[in-house]
Amino acid sequence: MHDQDDLVMTHRFSLCSHERCIAPPEKEERSGKPGSDAGRRKAMRRAVPRGRRPPATSVDSPCGEEPEIIADDQSLLKRRTRRRPAMIAWLVRAILAGELLAALAAGWWLSSAAGWPPLAAGLVAAGLPALLHAAVIGLQSLSGAWHRARFARQTGGAPLPPGPAVRAWLGETAASLRSFALLMPWFGDTPLPTGRDPGRVPVVLVHGYFCNRAVWRPLSRWLAARGHPVESVNLEPPFAPVESYLPGLEKAVERLRARTGARRVALIGHSMGGLVIRAWIARHGDRRVAAVVTLGSPHQGTWSARFGMGRNVAQMQPGSRFLAGLDAVETPSVRALFTVILTLHDNIVMPQAAQTLDGARHRVLHGVGHMALVHAKQVRPHLAEALQQAEARGEAIERDEAGVPIAPVRQP
Numbered sequence: 581m582h583d584q585d586d587l588v589m590t591h592r593f594s595l596c597s598h599e600r601c602i603a604p605p606e607k608e609e610r611s612g613k614p615g616s617d618a619g620r621r622k623a624m625r626r627a628v629p630r631g632r633r634p635p636a637t638s639v640d641s642p643c644g645e646e647p648e649i650i651a652d653d654q655s656l657l658k659r660r661t662r663r664r665p666a667m668i669a670w671l672v673r674a675i676l677a678g679e680l681l682a683a684l685a686a687g688w689w690l691s692s693a694a695g696w697p698p699l700a701a702g703l704v705a706a707g708l709p710a711l712l713h714a715a716v717i718g719l720q721s722l723s724g725a726w727h728r729a730r731f732a733r734q735t736g737g738a739p740l741p742p743g744p745a746v747r748a749w750l751g752e753t754a755a756s757l758r759s760f761a762l763l764m765p766w767f768g769d770t771p772l773p774t775g776r777d778p779g780r781v782p783v784v785l786v787h788g789y790f791c792n793r794a795v796w797r798p799l800s801r802w803l804a805a806r807g808h809p810v811e812s813v814n815l816e817p818p819f820a821p822v823e824s825y826l827p828g829l830e831k832a833v834e835r836l837r838a839r840t841g842a843r844r845v846a847l848i849g850h851s852m853g854g855l856v857i858r859a860w861i862a863r864h865g866d867r868r869v870a871a872v873v874t875l876g877s878p879h880q881g882t883w884s885a886r887f888g889m890g891r892n893v894a895q896m897q898p899g900s901r902f903l904a905g906l907d908a909v910e911t912p913s914v915r916a917l918f919t920v921i922l923t924l925h926d927n928i929v930m931p932q933a934a935q936t937l938d939g940a941r942h943r944v945l946h947g948v949g950h951m952a953l954v955h956a957k958q959v960r961p962h963l964a965e966a967l968q969q970a971e972a973r974g975e976a977i978e979r980d981e982a983g984v985p986i987a988p989v990r991q992p
Contacts (some may be wrong), residue, residue, distance in 0.1 A: 581624050592761040666768035667816050668792040671912035673765045676709075683708040709761075714753045717949070718928035720884070721749045727883060727930040735933070740924060744947035748925035751956070752949025759795045759951055768814060772800035777807025781846045781870050781970050782836045783813040786829060788851025788876075789892060792816075795850070795954050802960060808967065811836035811845075815856065819890025822852070822902065830862045833868060844870035846970050848963070850954050851876050851929065852892060855906070862909045866917060871970035873919045873963060878950040879903070879937050882929040915939030921959060923948040941966075 603627075650714030669764060687705030690696040696704075725745060732739055772785070783803055785796040793812040800810045813832045815825045836845050845868060849857045854877025864940060878885070886895075895902035917938035924931045927952035936942055943962045953959055 588695035626894060666792050666814050668790065668814070668818055669765050669768035669794075671818070672760055672791075676761060676765060679709040679712065691827065710753070710757060713756050713760075714749075717752050717756060717927060718749060721745065721752070721949070723884070723927070724925065724927045724930050724932065726879070728924060728932055731931040731933055737933070740946070745925055747947040748923070748927070748949045748952070751947070751952045755949065755952040755955050758955065759791070761970055763794040763797055764792050767794035767797060770794070772796055772810050772812050773804040774800070774810040775807040776809065777805040778840070779843070779971075780807040780809070781967055781974065782809040782811070782840045782842050783967070784829070784832050784836055784845055784847045785810065786847060786849040786856050787813075787815060788849075788853050789888070789890075789896075790818055791850075795951075799848075799954050799960075800865065803963055806964070809836060809840045809842075811839075822856055822892040822895055825856050826860050826863055829856060830864060833860075837868065840921070844868050844970075844974055846871040846873070848873045849875070849877060851878070851950065852896065853877070854879070855896065855903075858906050858910070859902075861914060866914050869917055870974050871919065871966050872917050873921065873966050875921050875959065876923060876926055876935075876950050877919065877920070877930050878935060879928045880934045882935075884928055884930060910937075912939050919943065919962065921945065921962055925951060926950045 672707060683705040686708055687701045690701035690704060691698050694701075722801065729739055731737070733879055785793065785800065787793060787795050792814045796812055800812070803810050811832045813825070813828050815828065817824075833847075837843070847857045847869065849855070849872070854872075854874030857872055857874070858879075861872075878896045881900060881903055882896055883898065885893050885896040885898075915937055916939060918937055919942075920935070920937055920940045921943045922929075922935045923945040924932045925945075925947055926935075926949065929935055933944075945956075945958055948956045948958060
């Protein structure tokens with residue numbers, strides 16, 4: 581092995597810019613022994629491969645020219661630990677690029693082959709991606725309406741009027757465009773806004789299937805304005821089983837606790853994110869949990885999972901072993917931490933009214949789609965209520981542990 585001097589040499593060295601400036605090596609140097617100059621040069625080349633060396637700084641060169649390279653620990657570390665964009669962000673960018681190419685091709689065909697005026701063809705092409713989103717969400721909404729009516733017949737419920745369904749379709753189209761075109765492709769690796777009030781419960785945000793943390797950006801601004809410290813995760817790879825996401829969530833919880841000094845945190849999960857939280861509690865317990873809020877999570881499985889891709893999608897099918905396992909291990913004290921927010925106009929998780937958890941609090945919305953749950957202002961009063969109750973319970977627990985007699989916290 582190299583001695584300490586050799587290790588230091590591998591991190592700071594100079595090379596001339598022309599091979600003709602390097603003097604022919606002596607016989608001892610050709611040996612390449614670890615203690616020789618040739619051995620040191622080989623160690624230097626192994627430490628920093630050609631083409632990846634950082635910019636030079638000024639040192640004396642034996643041939644009278646400025647050296648080409650000088651390396652140090654920090655520059656190497658920065659190059660080797662450069663953060664890569666989230667996988668979901670790249671996938672969504674590829675989808676957007678495909679939609680753009682399709683729009684350009686449609687505009688060209690309308691203008692050249694169909695004889696449309698260029699302005700009209702351009703306007704139609706520009707609106708094509710939005711129309712595509714609206715059409716897909718429209719088909720999902722029709723499927724949701726069928727399941728909603730079927731569930732109402734089975735349970736004896738009354739059918740819902742069409743007005744909220746139309747409102748949900750329009751709002752879901754806007755939320756989809758906002759999430760998949762403006763947020764997820766560009767802000768998946770950007771930290772979310774966070775509050776600094778030590779009196780507010782810290783919050784960990786867990787997104788759903790084929791999303792990243794960027795979808796939480798509007799809600800995190802609202803939480804930060806109320807003083808809540810915020811942490812988040814990116815659930816990747818996107819098609820892996822739910823259990824593979826638990827180490828990342830564990831790290832996020834510990835980061836937030838270390839940053840704030842809080843003993844307990846609240847967790848908010850959208851769609852599959854709610855199942856990730858349940859699985860994390862099943863593995864690690866609820867001693868660090870102040871409250872859990874799920875938004876549109878398929879607690880009883882969703883019919884649309886049969887059309888998805890990935891092992892996580894299979895786990896979200898009705899009657900899956902994964903969901904049965906969660907139900908089997910959750911105690912009444914765990915369920916009491918949950919607030920389940922669902923919408924009867926969910927276009928992804930269906931049947932909608934069946935997505936309940938025994939022992940949890942439930943809040944039912946109308947006229948809001950699946951993705952819109954993350955952005956809708958109708959959700960925020962229920963979030964504020966759940967977080968305030970978590971803070972009250974936390975104060976009660978701390979006073980009880982300190983031996984101060986208190987009255988029990990009333991449950992809603």
